[in-house]
Amino acid sequence: MSPLLQVKNVTKKYGGLTANNDISFDVAENEILSVIGPNGAGKSTLFKMIASFTPTTSGEVIYQGERISNLKPHIVARKGVVRTFQETTIFKSMTVRESVVVAQHLRAKASLAGYFWGSKTAKEDVTAFGKYADELLEFLGMSEISNEQASNLPQGSLRALGIAIGLATDPKVLLLDEPFAGMNHDETMNMVNLVRSVRDERGVTVMLVEHDMPAVMNISDRIVVLNFGEKIAEGTPSEIQNNEKVIEAYLGSVDDEIGM
Amino acid sequence: MMLGFTSKQLVGVGIFLFMIFIGVPLIIGATGRWDFYFTLTSVALLAIASAGVWLTFYIGRINIGQGAFALIGAYVSAILVVKAGWSFWISLPAAGLFAAIVAILIGLPILRLRGVYFAMITLVLTQVVTLTALALPITNGAKGISNIPLPSSISVFGIPILPDFAAMENTKLAFYYTACIIMILTYAALYRLVNSRLGHLCRSMQQNEELASSIGVNISYIRVVIFAISSFFGGLGGAMFGSIAQSVYPSSFQVADSVNFMLNCFLGGLGFVFGPMLGTLVLYFGWDLLFEFGKYQMLIYSTVLIIIIRFLPNGLLSIRFGKGGDK
Numbered sequence: 001m002s003p004l005l006q007v008k009n010v011t012k013k014y015g016g017l018t019a020n021n022d023i024s025f026d027v028a029e030n031e032i033l034s035v036i037g038p039n040g041a042g043k044s045t046l047f048k049m050i051a052s053f054t055p056t057t058s059g060e061v062i063y064q065g066e067r068i069s070n071l072k073p074h075i076v077a078r079k080g081v082v083r084t085f086q087e088t089t090i091f092k093s094m095t096v097r098e099s100v101v102v103a104q105h106l107r108a109k110a111s112l113a114g115y116f117w118g119s120k121t122a123k124e125d126v127t128a129f130g131k132y133a134d135e136l137l138e139f140l141g142m143s144e145i146s147n148e149q150a151s152n153l154p155q156g157s158l159r160a161l162g163i164a165i166g167l168a169t170d171p172k173v174l175l176l177d178e179p180f181a182g183m184n185h186d187e188t189m190n191m192v193n194l195v196r197s198v199r200d201e202r203g204v205t206v207m208l209v210e211h212d213m214p215a216v217m218n219i220s221d222r223i224v225v226l227n228f229g230e231k232i233a234e235g236t237p238s239e240i241q242n243n244e245k246v247i248e249a250y251l252g253s254v255d256d257e258i259g260m
Numbered sequence: 261m262m263l264g265f266t267s268k269q270l271v272g273v274g275i276f277l278f279m280i281f282i283g284v285p286l287i288i289g290a291t292g293r294w295d296f297y298f299t300l301t302s303v304a305l306l307a308i309a310s311a312g313v314w315l316t317f318y319i320g321r322i323n324i325g326q327g328a329f330a331l332i333g334a335y336v337s338a339i340l341v342v343k344a345g346w347s348f349w350i351s352l353p354a355a356g357l358f359a360a361i362v363a364i365l366i367g368l369p370i371l372r373l374r375g376v377y378f379a380m381i382t383l384v385l386t387q388v389v390t391l392t393a394l395a396l397p398i399t400n401g402a403k404g405i406s407n408i409p410l411p412s413s414i415s416v417f418g419i420p421i422l423p424d425f426a427a428m429e430n431t432k433l434a435f436y437y438t439a440c441i442i443m444i445l446t447y448a449a450l451y452r453l454v455n456s457r458l459g460h461l462c463r464s465m466q467q468n469e470e471l472a473s474s475i476g477v478n479i480s481y482i483r484v485v486i487f488a489i490s491s492f493f494g495g496l497g498g499a500m501f502g503s504i505a506q507s508v509y510p511s512s513f514q515v516a517d518s519v520n521f522m523l524n525c526f527l528g529g530l531g532f533v534f535g536p537m538l539g540t541l542v543l544y545f546g547w548d549l550l551f552e553f554g555k556y557q558m559l560i561y562s563t564v565l566i567i568i569i570r571f572l573p574n575g576l577l578s579i580r581f582g583k584g585g586d587k
Contacts, residue, residue, distance in 0.1 A: 053473075072475055077476035
């Protein structure tokens with residue numbers, strides 16, 4: 001299978017600090033790929049560059065044969081590469097359903113003027129958005145909280161809301177930023193199942209940045225390991241678990257804790 | 261249900277229109293307070309400009325520069341009528357458009373700023389436009405432009421649509437009606453905009469620009485569009501004002517006016533489309549009513565304002581409709 005998304009020799013420098021140095025890897029269609037690494041390894045920076053939230057210093061990100069790095073976030077989102085954020089980045093005073101409806105604006109067929117004058121296409125759009133929002137929220141098991149204000153939601157639901165907003169844009173590639181952080185074991189397992197069903201049932205390719213090792217090992221098809229801005233390993237979960245460099249740099253210090 | 265309104269809302273709109281077009285003239289006729297026409301016309305025009313400020317609030321920007329665009333609108337209309345001999349009715353949209361174009365040029369760089377930084381730049385804008393008006397030959401410096409003719413008649417294919425204002429017996433009433441009609445059109449447009457997709461996108465930007473751009477919203481484009489519409493309203497209000505006063509001076513709109521436009525929005529309620537209209541009415545009348553207190557006028561006025569903003573952060577309309585809402 002030809003890669004859906006390619007990270008090619010990407011480097012990011014902030015002044016004298018190198019956050020990412022010459023990182024390359026491929027993401028295949030329908031894959032769940034995790035980027036892991038200790039704090040400060042440059043995972044979030046890499047994500048920002050893939051979603052074009054920050055420009056690369058050198059190198060490029062290719063999606064379906066097109067360069068998507070150094071563009072603007074909304075253009076990359078239109079192409080189908082959408083990132084989610086950690087839980088504090090939400091539309092605070094909208095309800096869950098409103099957030100999911102507004103997030104569908106890329107699917108709109110009518111123009112902004114059409115909405116203003118209330119054209120037929122616009123009305124059809126509005127109905128379709130509502131219907132899809134309900135469907136999506138049911139898929140994510142969020143129907144019961146669909147009329148809750150986002151600022152009143154507990155942490156776990158906020159993460160799910162982030163994913164719901166991301167999914168509403170109809171992405172091909174979804175970039176999840178620490179979807180399991182701060183969750184207990186049960187919540188994590190629910191989220192793992194959710195992410196997996198996003199891939200299985202919606203055909204969305206998923207990339208995630210995560211610290212929770214058991215969850216990462218459970219969910220990932222492949223893993224890319226960063227350390228001090230360098231890629232030190234890439235492979236299946238079992239390959240990564242047995243990779244000496246990884247154990248040395250990263251897992252070695254915590255292996256008692258996670259029992260590997 | 262009609263036009264997406266509930267029957268209760270329709271009744272409300274109906275009463276409002278009746279009051280404006282029939283109720284007020286009747287009351288003024290009965291009491292003989294003809295000066296109220298001027299006051300209410302001013303309220304309507306200031307409410308138009310305030311609607312623009314409200315709209316920039318809606319994308320999360322504090323706009324203290326509406327005075328600049330009102331002044332631009334007033335000058336553009338005055339120059340077009342006096343020097344180019346245009347009909348006022350054509351100069352009116354032209355003034356709005358010119359203000360919008362200026363807003364696009366200024367907005368492109370400054371709309372990147374957020375919070376207090378954007379507010380400070382807009383605060384300076386009014387002063388910049390005032391100084392420009394003092395310096396340019398076409399605006400006639402400190403002397404301004406006076407003796408602007410009243411709006412002339414307008415006819416299409418020989419059918420008269422609007423009469424010549426100068427030939428009218430009651431110019432005040434004519435201006436009152438004109439200002440009210442433009443205000444109603446402004447707020448109807450604002451209401452539609454806020455309740456259409458553009459409004460929803462604005463709300464998403466107001467709450468989180470990063471997340472908005474991640475769902476594919478072209479935030480820099482929408483910011484500029486909204487700022488242009490906002491300034492269009494400012495230019496429109498300013499141009500009408502100049503026409504009523506029949507003169508424009510660099511001091512016609514000052515920093516204090518810009519601040520008032522913003523206060524109108526705060527007072528009425530940022531969560532309500534019709535907030536700035538109510539805010540303008542209350543602020544303008546409140547100031548006038550406190551005139552009897554002489555030197556204490558400012559003291560009482562500002563104390564009341566502080567109390568209102570402290571205890572009703574969502575504006576006067578939140579008393580009636582509760583917190584937030586988008587109606």
